[in-house]
Amino acid sequence: MTMTVAATPSVARGPKPQRLTPARIGIYLFLFSAAAFFLLPLFIMVVTSMKTLEEIRQGSILALPLTLNFDAWVKAWTQACTGLECNGIQVGFWNSVKILIPSVIISIVVGAVNGYALTFWRRPGSNLLFAVLMVGAFIPYQVFLNPMIRFFSFAGLYSSLPGIILVHVIFGMPVMTMLFRNYYTNLPVELFNAARVDGAGFWRIFFDVILPMSAPIFVVAAILQVTGIWNDFLLGLVFAGRENLPMTVQLNNIVNTTTGEREYNVNMAATLLTALVPTIVYFVSGRWFVRGIASGAVKG
Amino acid sequence: MTNISVREMTIAFGSRRVLDTLSIDVKAGEFLVLLGPSGCGKSTLLHTIAGLMDVSEGEIWIGEKNVTWEEPSERGLAMVFQSYALYPRMSVRQNLSFGLKVAGLPKDEINRRVDTAAELLQLTELMERLPAALSGGQRQRVAIGRALVRQVGVFLFDEPLSNLDAQLRTDLRVELKRLHQRLKSTMVYVTHDQVEAMTLADRIAIMKDGIIQQIGTPHEVYRQPVNRFVATFIGAAKMNLLSGRLTVAGGKVTFIRPGYSIDLAGYPFASPPQDGAEVELGIRPEHLVGGSMDLTIEIVEPMGADTLVWATREGVTFAMRLDGEQQVAPGDILPVAIPISHVSLFDAGTGRRV
DSSP states (O other): OHHHHHHSOSSOOSSOOOOOOHHHHHHHHHHHHHHHHHHHHHHHHHHHHTSOHHHHHTOOTTSOOSSOOOHHHHHHHHTOOBTTBOOOTHHHHHHHHHHHHHHHHHHHHHHHHHHHHHHHSOOTTHHHHHHHHHHHHHSOHHHHHHHHHHHHHHHTOTTSHHHHHHHHHHHHHHHHHHHHHHHHHTSOHHHHHHHHHTTOOHHHHIIIIIGGGOHHHHHHHHHHHHHHHHHOOHHHHHHSOGGGOOHHHHHHHHHHOOSSOOOHHHHHHHHHHHHHHHHHHHHHHHHHHHHHIIIIIIOO | OOOEEEEEEEEEETTEEEEEEEEEEEOTTOEEEEEOSTTSSHHHHHHHHHTSSOOSEEEEEETTEEOTTSOGGGGOEEEEOTTOOOOTTSOHHHHHHHHHHHTTOOHHHHHHHHHHHHHHTTOGGGTTSOGGGSOHHHHHHHHHHHHHTTOOSEEEEESTTTTSOHHHHHHHHHHHHHHHHHHOOEEEEEESOHHHHHHHOSEEEEEETTEEEEEEOHHHHHHSOSBHHHHHHSSSSOOEEEEEEEEEETTEEEEEETTEEEEOTTOOOSSOOOTTOEEEEEEOGGGOEEEEEEEEEEEEEEOSSEEEEEEEETTEEEEEEEETTOOOOTTOEEEEEOOGGGOEEEETTTOBBO
16 A cells, blocks of 8 residues: 555646556456457357367367368368259359449449439428438338339349349448438538539539548448348348359358258358458458448438 | 629528518629628528529529529639638649639630639649648638639629638738739628628628618718617627617707717708607717716726727716727726717617617
């Protein structure tokens, strides 16, 4: 006690000394246990994916693997059976990429133009239009499935790559529009007015004035759409068709194959491979994500 | 050299009429200032002239052309905004040339105009910088430059100096005045700052609640305000107001209140004075002169060049402007008089000048 008293200067001057209070200890305790709670399943998956089936049968799921063994990963990627075919999860991966890239690009562009038009080129009824679009965001997907299947079959888009892309663009539109509208609402309207006085029209203002200021919200939109579309299961299962089934659906097929022995290590490896893309996206852009959500979506 | 004519214009948002059948004419080459408290409709009026807001009723003419339905760019005007509204991702040069590029002007013509404007506004050193790398005053000069290069007959200013600090505001005010004397273009300038209005304007239009209260030269609105609102809105340290009553006896009109009366001989009445009419007598702080009415000094505010003194008599507080050299202290007795030549009288009910 006397030591601490002596170490603390008697006059308050300079930086305030930091003390470890009971409240702070409590906070750290909570944070560590929360982190452990969320990391434990991941730990088990990674560990299991590197074990042989022999090791897994021995039972202790928390034990580390005896050797670093990536056989299960290779098998999951190249040989795992998704029903009758046994070409691994890589087929699903490339299908997902083919669906993902055009869907993300088109839905973001549509959302940006919508948000821009609804913010700056207000016409009577544009608020109503936005409200209707928002209602669309709150109706569960399942409600749309049957009518959309009918319509898509009629249009010849059902079970095709363009079909599933269009579905993602349509379902992404409400949220993308809202995201961009909220971001653009926070831009000073005087900029837009200045460009109008300068004689620029709808597209000129969009490309020369608004787009150069939109980088943060584009990053947010890309993260939302990449993770959302990559993780989609239902729409891919229903609309993509047998040839284009995305990775999530293929993963389900691998894990649920009931013939023979359950290869837990392969299942874990396949699952980790499927989760890899969103994980990388979060790691690379987590900071942008939080910043963009805070500046674009919530404040509006 | 273009005149602007707003004819019986109404602006309504839903059922709320911001401007109601308002008419105003701006002469060619005139510097007109729209002055009023916030929410009086002055910015709305300016934005409507610019074409950024739709008209509910009435017409807008610029020059010989009815532009009521024209796009902003087709009206032959340029505008300077309060927040500067510089395109943040464009350099100063790109900001200045954007409008000309949109208009499809040839490249050397654009360069010639941009360089001329840059020289005039001392921006030559800053041409490659982004707006974020400029100070407030530099940004506002770029914004003015962007309006200049378009070489139009009408310039609109929407509170262009209100985001600047006091020193810069004074400097740019002088620059703006010089610019107007040089270009002789028609300028409409919105502000809530009466000093800007008084110093810049050829004519001031004072607005309140969407209605133009008075339009006249700075001298007119200061010396002969048409109503109590204008009288108290113009003038820092408001005009002093004394309520009282008129008595008319044999052609002699007197203002009386308990303990005080003043003969109003020579006052230019707008209408014949009524005996017993309730009125308010207004006198500006600098017009109070030495006399026989004793005031007790309460508060002294030295401003350097002059000193503002708040003094009371029988519960009424007067603001009074004294020479800066005069030494006064709270508690001193100041004998003053109200000179009839500088008095304004307002109807106590309607507030109108009598």
